[in-house]
Amino acid sequence: xxxxxxxxxxxxxxxxxxxxxxxxxxIRVGTPxxxxxxxxxxxxxxxxxxxxxxxxxRHNVPPHRVNYRANLYGLHLLGVERxxxxxxxxxxxxxxxxxxxxxxxxxxxxTKSRQGTFYDDAPVTHVxxxxxxxxxxxxxxxxxxxTVGESVCDEAVLxxxxxxxxxTPAEVKLLRHFGCNIVGMTGLPEVVLARELEICYAxxxxxxxxxxxxxxxxxxxxxxxxAEKCKPIVEQVLKEAIDSLSTTRNCVCVDALKDSQL
Numbered sequence: 001x002x003x004x005x006x007x008x009x010x011x012x013x014x015x016x017x018x019x020x021x022x023x024x025x026x027i028r029v030g031t032p033x034x035x036x037x038x039x040x041x042x043x044x045x046x047x048x049x050x051x052x053x054x055x056x057x058r059h060n061v062p063p064h065r066v067n068y069r070a071n072l073y074g075l076h077l078l079g080v081e082r083x084x085x086x087x088x089x090x091x092x093x094x095x096x097x098x099x100x101x102x103x104x105x106x107x108x109x110x111t112k113s114r115q116g117t118f119y120d121d122a123p124v125t126h127v128x129x130x131x132x133x134x135x136x137x138x139x140x141x142x143x144x145x146x147t148v149g150e151s152v153c154d155e156a157v158l159x160x161x162x163x164x165x166x167x168t169p170a171e172v173k174l175l176r177h178f179g180c181n182i183v184g185m186t187g188l189p190e191v192v193l194a195r196e197l198e199i200c201y202a203x204x205x206x207x208x209x210x211x212x213x214x215x216x217x218x219x220x221x222x223x224x225x226x227a228e229k230c231k232p233i234v235e236q237v238l239k240e241a242i243d244s245l246s247t248t249r250n251c252v253c254v255d256a257l258k259d260s261q262l
Contacts, residue, residue: 013086036074063185090211116189137202144240156181160188
């Protein structure tokens with residue numbers, strides 16, 4: 001990195017957010033888990049920030065094929081201690097409408113084939129997920145949304161499914177029965193991997209569609225149109241949240257590995 005010695009904050013999101021970073025440079029970082037997506041470095045409110053496009057620069061990696069371990073470990077190697085993620089989600093709760101911002105507080109993992117830990121070998125590690133998302137980061141997102149004048153759902157359970165297909169009506173009914181409010185195909189295992197690296201992580205989700213069963217049919221075009229409308233709002237909220245972060249971390253994430261290993 002030519003102009004940035006240490007990157008404390010990162011954004012993990014879909015393609016299209018790169019252009020809100022100023023004075024950017026793009027880097028590649030090798031990891032023991034493979035090559036992450038290209039990482040863009042820039043400034044947000046005079047703070048250096050890394051942006052990693054979860055699905056690649058051209059959105060060409062489907063959710064079940066994302067190398068989540070390489071992406072998170074690459075940011076870790078840059079010194080990142082805080083991650084804001086963005087996720088397009090479907091609404092399961094009937095009070096959530098397309099365009100609504102959501103900051104989830106918990107999740108249910110329905111993925112099947114993803115490598116969800118850095119600890120496949122010794123030491124055996126059981127990381128605590130009593131508070132899955134960093135409370136400080138969640139608070140920053142919620143306050144930022146209100147600062148820019150956007151309403152936000154400040155508590156929700158995210159169901160993460162394998163994809164790339166959409167869920168069936170029966171599956172959505174099951175997720176609702178389990179207490180899930182929103183459903184998406186990303187976010188897991190990102191939040192778990194971040195905790196294993198003692199990185200603070202929170203998600204700014206936006207409702208791009210109603211889940212199957214609440215509407216008759218889903219198309220990618222409809223979801224893309226909603227996402228395009230949400231993009232400037234998401235960018236503004238992220239900027240405010242980044243600007244509000246304190247220099248020190250006082251949360252459960254800092255010592256996540258303490259007392260977690262056998």
